[in-house]
Amino acid sequence: MTLDLWPPLSLIRSTLGHAGETPAGDAPPAAAAAAAAQPSDASLLMPLTELARRREAVAARAFPARWAPGRLVSVLHEGRLLGVLLDKCLHGNLWRGWMAASEADWASAYDVLLEPGDEPFEPMFGLIQTWNVLNLEQRPQLCARVLGELSATRLAAVRAVHDEWAVQQVLPIAPEPGRIALRTAGGVFTVLSGTPLGVDDPRADYQGLYLDAAARLAAPLHASTEPGGLSPPAAAATTGGGDWWSRLVGWFRADRVVRPALALLALVVVVQNAALLRSGGEEEEVRFRALPGAAAPAAAGEQLLLRWKPATDMADAQALLAAAGAEVMGGPDAQGRWRLRLAGGDAVQGRALLAASPLVESVEPP
Template identity: 60%
Template sequence: MTHDLWPPLSVIRSALETGSAVPDGAPGIAAVAMPGAPPDPAPAAPASDLLLPLTELARRREAVAQRAFPARWAPGRLVSVVHQGRMLGVLLDRCIQGERWQGWMAAGEADWAGAFDVLLEPDDEPFEPAFGVIQAWNVLGLEPGPQLCARVVGEISATRLAAIRAVHDEWAAHAALPIAPEPGRIALRGVGGVFSVLSGTPLGPEDPRTDYQELYRDVGLQLGKALTQPQGDEASSSPAPAPARPQPGPEGGWWGSIRRWFGAEGWARPAFAVLALVVVVQNVGLLGGRGAGPEEDEVRFRAVPAAPVPARADLVVRWKAGVRMDEADRLLQSISADVVGGPGSNGNVWRLRVPEPVDALAVLAASPLVESAGPARPAGEQRP
């Protein structure tokens, strides 16, 4: 079976294996190791098809800039680092020795995610979109230094960090998940009997994601090796830093795992421990609890219909050029509209479903953001 995963592996390999050193005096210039387009020229997409994705990308990166994360490293913070002219992402897990930290590589190729990759979700925003896939199987060690040009570009909650630690423990224990391999499929699943994470499926035989993981594993090893080699006279006098490694299984069974996932080794304060317990109890209730019966799947994938039926639309609206996403969203919220299609190939046209079509049409027609609005025709019906 052929799996068309995006971007192609050749593009990812080219982005990771090529790239020159960052020029002197320009520490912020680097090629992001998250390809967004193939190297060969491709047919240009209509401007209307690119408007919303590019606007959304700009909005998310502006949100990161506005958030102005502190530069100090801490568990759960997402940092960008520069290595050999490439910008890489790392999610910090914990400090393991002195200023040395352990974390996981972060990437952006959601199509290539496996069962031990965790995709960040809207609740985790703001974060750098190019580093939204946390590779819980790809552990590395690093420490702050000027050569990294490190910046904090996101920060996840303690609960999300605990969930990623739980996924990492599954990987370290070689857990066999009752999920069929299906490259390119992303869905929610339970982990640790407590959390719900968005991830891919396990790797299968002749799985293209095997080469993808080897590629990123090599990048992580190169990054860790480069950061642990002492410079000059320090080579003979400096002790070898502690390597990044999977954490040993905790004592105390399931509750011992919960305590470690939530950082009870010293990071969590007593008040936070109470909050963590509340979150655990709530999630256990939502997921059905441990020992809910053999018929209760540990993995809960959301099924995607093979041939979805087009949603009914009441109105069609064409936005004026230059309308921002937040402006359009406020207007649509005022009429309780659901977007069921768009933009169209001939312009920035959206199809809407509304509870009161007549009133909604009057509001849209009077808005300075709207170029035109009218009743929607049934799918497939041509204009006269």
């Protein structure tokens, strides 16, 4: 299987610290290497401008340094920056997560590419390798920085893809290295991913390089009876079985006490919209995380963007929404805002009730 996937495997191997192990036949052709070494200024201007814009957005967001589920962190290891998406705290300073990289061409069906709705995030770590689980101890030597954060819904989608990998679920997608597209995960979510690996697939060597990098970075998982102290295979087994509802709840509640209100409100949104994926085609899948179409019944009524105050209790939030006659349509977005529809009673009174509540940080029109 001869393909021109970018960047070349030899460059990835060198970046991950295997420069001396590059097979002679793996190096790019001399002409291609020379051309890559002398790019025109015009060809670099647009991608460099976009890279600068995205990194400025990350810096402006000023993510908190505290580790939490769904946060994308960079760590310094063996003189190289590596990316990790945090899944959950096992106990103490020991966390479980997935390696994050940037090589979209090498994506498999169990890689999740972050999308514009996930911004801001560091572009170097926009590919989440759900097949590459590691346990990482939070320690000063890692010089860790938080460079992105996924919403509760998106983190649940990544967990769903990981569970598919854990049970080696057969996907009705033909192997095609270098191709990425939207697909359904867990029967509920849409994710942007690659295709399954085929025979003599070059992506197998790519995965081997990152598995080795994760093994060198990972902290050993200590035997523990504390909550969350499961090894990755055992944890996957506990979420892989059961009915659809149990698995869906598990994807949202995997981090236990962290962000419970946001996670369970997101769960309500997913359940309300699950029918779009189960009954529709590609158009409905693409619209899953967007607004319903103009002809949909849910489009009637005034819409608002609401941001909850930190540590808002789920039961209190649900009671307030019910009192205001508001329904959750989607979210949260990059600013932590939920899209609501005022469907019952007096919309003006409902909006005033939300704005006056001590649970609400802000409420505004879209």
